[in-house]
Structures are given as structure tokens and as C-alpha cells.
Amino acid sequence: MANAPVSIREVAAHAGVSVGTVSNVLNRPDVVAEHTRRRVQAAIKQLGFIRNESARQLRAGRSRTIGLVVMDVANPFFTDVARGVEDEASESGLAVILCNSDDQQAKETHYLELLEEHRVQGILITPVTGAHERLARLQRRGTPVVLVDSRSPTRGQCSVSVDDVLGGDLAVTHLLAAGHRRIAFVGGPLSIRQVADRREGAIRALDRAGISAGQLPVIETPALNVAAGRVAGAAIADLPAGQQPTAVFCANDLLALGVLQEMTTRRIAVPDSVAIVGYDDIEFAAAAAVPLSSVRQPRQQLGRTAAQLLLDEALGGASHQHRQVVFEPELVIRQSSQASPARPRAARAARRSPRPVAAPPATGCADTAAEAAG
Amino acid sequence: MANAPVSIREVAAHAGVSVGTVSNVLNRPDVVAEHTRRRVQAAIKQLGFIRNESARQLRAGRSRTIGLVVMDVANPFFTDVARGVEDEASESGLAVILCNSDDQQAKETHYLELLEEHRVQGILITPVTGAHERLARLQRRGTPVVLVDSRSPTRGQCSVSVDDVLGGDLAVTHLLAAGHRRIAFVGGPLSIRQVADRREGAIRALDRAGISAGQLPVIETPALNVAAGRVAGAAIADLPAGQQPTAVFCANDLLALGVLQEMTTRRIAVPDSVAIVGYDDIEFAAAAAVPLSSVRQPRQQLGRTAAQLLLDEALGGASHQHRQVVFEPELVIRQSSQASPARPRAARAARRSPRPVAAPPATGCADTAAEAAG
């Protein structure tokens, strides 16, 4: 039976002091005398008083929350980013409001309005295409915005991203080195900047190898999830024999897992008939039917850094300098793109060395393991 | 250069009306005359007025948000639950504050306080052990609480759960039917109710088969993630030959994937040397090195239903009836527990039928696919 919540006023009455004093006990305990403080604290406990955040926020002008808008929480990549954000925010006593844009303008706009109405300290966002103008306005109106996994086109905004062009380059350079010449790209919608960049990197790698860009067939997917990957895999498998690629580079691991699943179902050998390289190196990439080569991004780090920049901007105030942080991706080579493995499932102790980046052991990546221990 | 946000007052002045009228335009547009409304709307647009949620909340006494406290967002099971919650909340114009308890009392308590201070409409929570008394108090103080993936011990609270004992029973019954007699259980901490229940279901199944409960060796893990699974897998592999189980039932899929990974690394054949059954049937179970048999839970449905119950309680008010919804889990059989597969990677078109529940095709589950299309 919800009894009315008790306010600071009643606490004051009960402790025989003024509301100002109660407020001081709450916010500046050091300025109130020992015995008064104790009396007030007793009253607080006895009445079960709970501060009203709305009232504090109204007074303060800003809420103690930050917004996080991602394309899809169901994607483990964003989950890890979210973890990083939440840990960081929590340390500053802030709550995180989580929003899924599903890469839809309408949903994104809806959530941005909601967050602005909430007067959040700031917004972390992986924007959909063409959102920049809107975000710039938001920022001008006073809500700090930090781009996550996306590079700010201007100097007037913080952003944390990973060099996706380099990532695509790494992946395809690796495939070329393994002798592949017909490489397909799976990803979409191409309107998503990350997807376009990764494809561009792939083309750059081909270019350098003297292969024309037209030589990169693109299977555009409607989304970046496993189901779309399966469909793409089927499309590849159904190509006439002459046009079949010998390697596939996927814009993310979910797609790669879908492609792999479809290949497995159709008994098309991976990597012997077709090699696969994914992107993100989510934890499940290493555990896949055929352990997946992938381009690793510092996911949790991405989230933490973004949150830090946001907090610096929101709390630090005038001294804040906008920064565009760009991380470098790292290629992790596993079985799905191994040139000609002796045995399909053998664990490989040593590796030939002339690879762009040394592949860590298949036991998974350090950051994930550390976090998992908690 | 953050210019001060504009208030309803300035809008009123600019449009030459009173604040009350502006408020009416915002909340009850039908009571204000056509041309006045237009004038006000023009002023709103021109000044870039954004409602202040804090002020509304203060007035209303409650915020337009709900809290979601899960054990770990990095676990795809909770991710899918969160998706369901968010979709449902969003339809009612509510925002979701996401919190990770990491199965730690301290963190849970911290977040519960934060949510209560925020005067959220209600809290959805997968509680850590022994939180019931605290949650009951919270509820008595006026914040509706709905338990997610956990059964309420009392009638005075809504809850949405899945019958974990039945799930454990299904898994082990299946393994027994496949001829396994030495079955190990991997999971922990055992203080987590879900883990304990699944183990209890396993024991029930053994019991029915006339096998004593002591016959279920338990490898207790410190957490429910892939890393812990790998450690458990190593522990199993290191057992003296005579004590090695022929099948392992894991308390969730992350553990199962870890165990599987370790077995693969050590070239222990799955399912031939050791069969594995997981729990949750996350999307990645089907894509694993050896497609994972698992006990499926209606993840997204769980979230949606919980959110619906919460909204009914929070908005419906007096007419609300507390309900304890219990879903039934469903066993999905894949290769990791197949008795003696003809070839390790073959896709099986038809299946022998006397299984508790018919396994759906390996193409994945419907709800996930549907959502993925968006």
C-alpha cells in the first residue's frame, strides 16, 4: 500500500531543524555540527526518506544521467561498448539510459528528443547516416554529444572511433597474402558508414595489389545480423561455379557467423572451399564452428573512453578540449582463413610470422577475460 | 556555446499568451482555440523550446522511466530480455535505465537506491540471492517491482520466470536417453537460484532413472561466462580417466561454449568423447564449433511480458492483480549431444522422434529472426 513518500520537509520537522539544515546534511555534511547531523540522520533513517532526483535535477538544471544510443544492443559488439560506458558512468554516480536506434532515423530522432527532454548530462551515440546536422544542433543547444564508433566530421565534437578503412585493408591484405584472388564483400546497408569504410579498406588493399576495385563483388545485406548473414551465405553458395569467390570478408562477425553457418549446412568446406574473415572479434568468433578470423576492435575501451570524454566535457566545463580519438584495429587470424590447414580442427601451436599482426592464442582476448573474472 | 535553455515562460511571452495556455497546447491541444494553438506552436518551434522532464516529473511525482537491473548485459540472454523490455517501454513513451548488478549485492543495492531516487515507474530485476526482503520493502514504499527470470516467493509481487527445474530435467533426461550414465553439472555460483534449480532438475531426472543424486558431480564455477567455462572444461579434462563424465550439462550457454572450446583445443571429441548440453539457446549456440544442444527460453518474450506486467501495475493502479507467469523451457537438440553422429559436421535432415520436444531446424529461432529483419 504505497504510502506517500516523505520529503525533506518532514525530515526537518521530525528532527526539529530547518529544511536548509537537512539539505546541508545531505550535501555538505561537514558544515553542520556533529550532534545536529546525527539527529537529522536518525530522522532520515527512521522516516525512510529517499531523495527526490527530479527535484534536484530541476534545481540543478541537468539530470544525473547520460544517454547511450546504439544501433542494436543484441549485437555483442555494442553490449561490450555499453559495459564500458556503464562502468565509467557508474563511477561518477550517473545512470545510463539505453536506447536502440535499429539504424532507423525515426527511432533515433525519437530517442534524441527524449534524452534532450531529460536534460541528460550528455549523449553517447553511434549515429545513423545523416544525423550529423541534427547532432550539431543538439550540441549547440547545450547537450554535449560524443560520437561512438564514428569519427566526427568536425572539430567541434568529441568522437571515439576505430580506423575502419585500415581494418578492411588488414583483412583483405591478409586474404590476398593467403593467395585469394576472388574475394567477396558481405555487408550492408552500405549507407552505414562503418560498412562503407570497411569496404573501402578492402578496395584499397586490392588496389595496392594491382587488382581493380570492380573485382570486389559486394553482397549487400539489409542488416548486420546472423540471419542476414545466412541469406548472404546462401546467395554466395548459389552463384554459378565460375563466379564463386574463394574468400569472403564480412562487415561484422554476426554476418560472418551467418555465412559460416550456411556454408556448414551446405557442406561447403571452410576455409578450404571458401575462407571467411569477420569484423569486431566478438567473444563468440573464437568459439564458432570454424574459429573465425576477425578484425578486433577495443570494444569496452571504446565505451570507457567515450564516457570519459563526455564526462570531461559535461563536468569539466570550459577547460574542455574536443578530441577525436581513433583506435587501430588488429587482425586476429584463426582457422576460418588459414591458407591450407593440415587438419580442420587442429590447434596450431606456432604460426608463420609474416602476418600484419601476430595472432593471439585461441583462448580469447585479454580484455574480455579480465572483465569476465568479476 | 550552450545558450540557456528556453522555458515555457518565454514561449508564453513570445506568443503573447499565459503559461497555462502553453501548457495546454502541450498537453491538451483540443481545449485551446485553433489560432492560439498555431501561434504557440510557432513560438515553440522558433525558440527551440524543449520540455523539461525533470519539472514534469517533479509535478507528477513519478518519472517516465523504468529501471532494468540484470546480472550481466554482456550475456546475450539478458541482451534479448533487455530488447523485449525496451521495445515495450518505448511504446508507452518510457525510457529504460539499464543497470548491471554483476551478481553483487553491493552493486544491486547501489542501483536500487539510484532508481528509487529517480522515482522510476517501476523496477524490473533479476535479483541476486537474498534480495527479496529488500525488494519487498521497496515495493511497500511505493515502487512496483517485477521479478524477471525469477519466481516471486510471495503473492504480493509480479514475476516472470521459466521453470528451471523442468529445464534441467529435460536436459538430463535427454542425456540419459542417449545412454549417458556419468553426467557432470557445470555451473555456479550455486547461490544463484537459476543455477541451483537447473541442478535440482538434473537430479530429479537422475532420480527418476534410479540413479542416486550423489552421482551428479558438480563443477562449481565462479561466474557464468565463457572464461569460467574454459576453466571448468580444463578441470573436467584433467580428471583421471575413470572419473571422466561422458556428458556435461552446463547451467548456461556461455559456460557450455567455454567447455566446448577447451575440449576442442585439447582434441577431445564432442559429442563422441563427451556430450554437452547448454542452457538459454542463445543465438550463438547454433553457430558453435559443434552446434550446441540447449534448453531454450523465450528470452525476448520474458522481457516484454515483464514490462507489460510492470506497466499494468504502475499505470493501471488499483485494478492491478499480481501475477506469477511461468514459461516452459524447450529442449533443442543439436549435434553436441547427438548419440553417435554419422559424420561430425553433417546437417541432419530428419531426426529420430522420441525426444521430449522436437528440435527446430538449425536455422535458428523465429523470434530472433523476426526482430533481425528490422
Added chain:
DNA sequence: GCACATGGTTGAATCGTTACATAACCCCCG
């Protein structure tokens, strides 16, 4: 004995919005 600092406490004003009682106005009926 006076000015003045020190430490503690008070009370009112304030944040932006909503609800509600009241007023202004027009139209039509008696």
C-alpha cells in the same frame, strides 16, 4: 567595551511545469 571574525542555522526565493479555480467573452433564450 567595541569591532569583528567564526561556526551553525535559518527562511525565503528559485528551478519549469501542471492543475485548478476564476475570469472574460460571446451567443442565445426568455
Added chain:
DNA sequence: CGGGGGTTATGTAACGATTCAACCATGTGC
């Protein structure tokens, strides 16, 4: 012409916490 009835618009009092100038004792120094 006076007075209901309807439609619109107004002004103000909350909501609960924070802030800040003012105030009150005490004590200290000269």
C-alpha cells in the same frame, strides 16, 4: 435587457530540493 451556458484564456499555488544572504551566538583582539 438580464442572465444562463459554453468556450477560451489567465494567474497562481503547488511539487521537493538547493542555495544564499541574513542572522545569532560565542569568542577574540585591541
